[in-house]
Amino acid sequence: MSEPGLRRTAGANSSRKVLQLLLSFTEQRWEASVAELAEVIGSPVATTYRYVQLLKELQLLEEARSGRYHVTSRVMPLARAARLANDLARIARPTMEEAARELGETILLFQHFGEFAVCSDRVECDRAMRFTFQPGHSIPLGVGATGKMLLALLSDGERERQAARIAEERGTEVRDALKHALANRYAQSWGEIEDGVWACSVPVDADRLRPSVLSLVGPATRVGDAERDRAITALRAYAEQIGKAISEYSE
Secondary structure (H helix, E strand, C coil), rough: CCCCCCCCCCCCHHHHHHHHHHHHCCCCCCCEEEHHHHHHCCCCCHHHHHHHHHHHHCCCEEECCCCCCCCCCCHHHHHHHHHHHCCHHHHHHHHHHHHHHCCCCCEEEEEECCCCEEEEEEEECCCCCCCCCCCCCCCEEHHHHHHHHHHHCCHHHHHHHHHHHHHHHHHCCCCHHHHHEEEHCCEECCCCCCCCCCEEEEECCCCCCCCEEEEEEEEECCCCHHHHHHHHHHHHHHHHHHHHHHHHHHH
8 A cells, every 4th residue: 555645656566566465474464375465465366376476586485384475584684774774763762762761661763654653763771571562563553552643643634544444444443542642742552552561652753754753661560640741741852852853964
């Protein structure tokens, strides 16, 4: 699916399907059959099989269990290249480290890509817990503090389209939560993605084309009401600091 504002390249439908197939592999779908991939990208099974064979030829896919495929380590240099090229993550890193030291919890940077919030960087504190979130980890829009805050930052038309899709696919109504996040410039959640975890997320005004948020996650048992209010206030200040830094860099 192309992002709003991006024109579809004419005459590239087959290439688009091959790339969609490759990008359909996630933490939740790390292996799949040809039939499953065909359903995801909306192509006939025979056509999808040819796409799989092409990606196997390029050593980007390989067959594991009978009839099921997964991406290979050949894609790892792409992930490293993406991290090295991410100016926002690089510039935000020192501020994220400062925030982790002050607040004593894990700090994460997320950016919007299609229907997902993708983790661009993560900084742990001295008393860190083991969280799922790692650079490259994705969260569906509308899920958790991060997914709601990023969804709220989309343009009015795209936000409504995504909210309608979420309501249809998941049976979850998120519009009220989005209004709150947009009006108050923060979102929070309790155990929505990982049990026992409190999370808050605030906007980073760094890229009009790709909304970004700064998030904090920590055990709900050690983040009381006063700590939550303090964390949200401090996180806003750090997000503003990152926004200014990236703005100065872009001038």
